[in-house]
Amino acid sequence: MKGLGRSPALSLTNLLPNALIARARGGLYLAPMTRYSEVSAFTDTPGQGNRAGVVLGAGELSGAQMQALAAFVGAPETVFVTRLGHGLVRVRYFTPAQEVDFCGHATVALGRVLAQEGHWRGGALTLETLAGQVPLRLLLGAGGECQVWMRQPGFERRAVGRPLHAELAEALGLSDRLIHRGLPLASASTGLWSVFVPLLDAVILDGLEPDLERIRDLSERLDVASVYAYAPLGVGRFAARDFAPLLGIPEDPVTGSAGGALLGLLASEGRVPVRSERACGVVYQGHAVGSPGEVEVEVEMQSGRVVAVHVGGHAAVEREGVWKG
Incomplete structure (x- = not known):
């Protein structure tokens, strides 16, 4: 799997804030752009399952900007990482219309992206959501396959x-x-x-x-x-x-x-x-x-x-x- 074999990249381009560095007037400046991924969750086939947006670098986005980006992506839910620390990830979830406390398929999608980008190698990881803390575990299979499991908020x-x-x-x-x-x-x-x-x-x-x-x-x-x-x-x-x-x-x-x-x-x-x-x-x-x-x-x-x-x-x-x- 891409990224599972390398150390986590700590550059400005893929941590918080997730801005792109652009060149203008002979110098460098931070352009107001945000990277996102579209992920098919609960399937290993792109285009099937449930589509989720994943934004790793949302630390400097306002709630209104997150809502606008979720509407732009158009997935049923988009998950935004507002803090990425050692073993703890703070997130918010938005549909195209409103914020929600929790979303299962977007959480699975996030786990996949964190693993692919080298931020998670299967150790203890907990999401901090509006619905409470959600511990994750990563199961790695042959050929680089992975499965994301989450302990959901209380029943x-x-x-x-x-x-x-x-x-x-x-x-x-x-x-x-x-x-x-x-x-x-x-x-x-x-x-x-x-x-x-x-x-x-x-x-x-x-x-x-x-x-x-x-x-x-x-x-x-x-x-x-x-x-x-x-x-x-x-x-x-x-x-x-x-x-x-x-x-x-x-x-x-x-x-x-x-x-x-x-x-x-x-x-x-x-x-x-x-x-x-x-x-x-x-x-x-x-x-x-x-x-x-x-x-x-x-x-x-x-x-x-x-x-x-x-x-x-x-x-x-x-x-x-x-x-x-």
Whole structure:
């Protein structure tokens, strides 16, 4: 993998601030430009999975500039590194429309870029986010492959009143008779709240015709970021689609934070096998929008209670660019 075998570069061009050195009038000056990467997360194939922007040098950007750059990149989320220290990285996450507390796929994308650029070789690394601290670990494979795992912020859940079940089904374009009665319909979070709606099978999931205005309204009423529909594929395997119009994202291709919350929710209700106080699963997402990806999840349990949720995935850098803000 590019960069994994060399020492971290400490030059001005790739640490904070991440400006480009330009030549003008016979001298050097710092141009108001910012480097960024576009990364496909939860896949090892560029152009699939979920696209995220990654900005390593955001220390001198204002919140308004970060928002403008996130809109320019146009990815569902862009992660900005505002401080890069030894073992601790301070970050902020923005959709094209607003700042959010946490984003799973952008975190995986960031880990991939930090490793590629030589800033992370697999030692202890913790992200400081608005949702709390997120420890990362890097698994290196043969041929330079890597997989980024994160311990997501603490798992939480909230009940959803039964009268809302039919409204959620209708907003997704189906009858509430197609809701799976043996799986939980509830809100849950590992850093970002979603409401999880179980469907009978993946065929129903693929055929959804969501009413995004109604989903936006329900998201506001339930105080969640998205409506996340899911269906069982087998033991510990689920297909999913995530609708987040409230965040300016009609459908998120692959959602790490929600994938972790889903397995936490299922494990808390005994709907996935628990062995040696651990439950594992995989969420397949993105096929409906032509960007398939996989979210791997491991849930730590203690006396039937979720104590930690770990999410992992591959990532591939698509391209790099410069923003002239």
